[in-house]
Amino acid sequence: MKGNVRRIAFCGVFTALAMVFSYIESLIPIPVPIYGIKLGIANIAILAVIYAIGWKEAVIVNFLRILWTAILFGNMNSFLFSAAGGALSLLVMIACYKSRKFSILGVSIAGGAAHNIGQVAMAVWLMDSTAIIYYLPILLAAGVFTGAIIGIAGGLTVKHIKASI
Amino acid sequence: MKHKAKVQEKRQHSLVRADLWLAAALLLAALAAFTVIQCFIKKEGACAVITVDGRILHRCSLNEDAEITVSGYDGGKNTIIVSNGTVYMSDADCPDRLCVRMGAVSRTGETIVCLPHRVVVEVTASGKDQDKIDGVVR
Incomplete structure (x- = not known):
């Protein structure tokens, strides 16, 4: 029972952290003129929840992060994009995590790539233009690199917090 | 105990190797798609x-x-x-x-x-x- 309360408290902290990360990231201007290229620092918190608490809790934390970030700092448009990216990314990350074939680095890389695929799919659907698909290769490669950076950061985070959960 | 740590380390190495293969496969797919788009789809527009x-x-x-x-x-x-x-x-x-x-x-x-x-x-x-x-x- 006491352990359960701890886990719930940690989930709350990570939800708040993920939201702050999402917000901070929206303040940083993108250095290249292509949509969808960003570090994805909120994913550090999501990775930490998957590894330190559990994947089911990660689903809840991720859902709350996307919902509340959109309500507080975004709009319907931004909600649809982050929901598409966030949901597909988490689905792929959980699949990779459960397969036990990859470390946190690979899980994060797969998540980064899936996030950008989800966003391109949403853009194609929303704007009804298939030409947007031509951005996919660049975004896929970008997702691998940013996913790797976040994976390393996530690995370090998990290493340091695991003892206290 | 030492043995267990060694097994753990070995497993970690094989996991990281799988990570690198995944990254390489994704980058290769991206490069292939990029090349196809650049060479076969993009032409002088009108x-x-x-x-x-x-x-x-x-x-x-x-x-x-x-x-x-x-x-x-x-x-x-x-x-x-x-x-x-x-x-x-x-x-x-x-x-x-x-x-x-x-x-x-x-x-x-x-x-x-x-x-x-x-x-x-x-x-x-x-x-x-x-x-x-x-x-x-x-």
Whole structure:
């Protein structure tokens, strides 16, 4: 029972952290003129929840992060994009995590790539233009690199917090 | 205990190796798709098609210089300029102005996208049906 309360408290902290990360990231201007290229620092918190608490809790934390970030700092448009990216990314990350074939680095890389695929799919659907698909290769490669950076950061985070959960 | 740590380390190594294979496979797929798009899909374009929220508003030939202002989703304004066979977004009142920073495009399949206003400018090959619908400002 006491352990359960701890886990719930940690989930709350990570939800708040993920939201702050999402917000901070929206303040940083993108250095290249292509949509969808960003570090994805909120994913550090999501990775930490998957590894330190559990994947089911990660689903809840991720859902709350996307919902509340959109309500507080975004709009319907931004909600649809982050929901598409966030949901597909988490689905792929959980699949990779459960397969036990990859470390946190690979899980994060797969998540980064899936996030950008989800966003391109949403853009194609929303704007009804298939030409947007031509951005996919660049975004896929970008997702691998940013996913790797976040994976390393996530690995370090998990290493340091695991003892206290 | 020492043995257990060694097994753990070995397992970690094989996991990281799988990570690197995954990264390499994804990058290779991205590179292959990029090459195919650059070599086989992108050709000298003839026409710019401007859509807002999926509806085609304008088709204009890249050979005729023009300045077009469209009102996008959420009431935003985008100014598109056709000049010297290329098309670019000269001004927009969206928050990020990424569309303006995307620069000029001229080859088929190339696009300028303004996500907040849901405006897409796509370069296409055929310039036959140039029915300019409304709002062309010269």
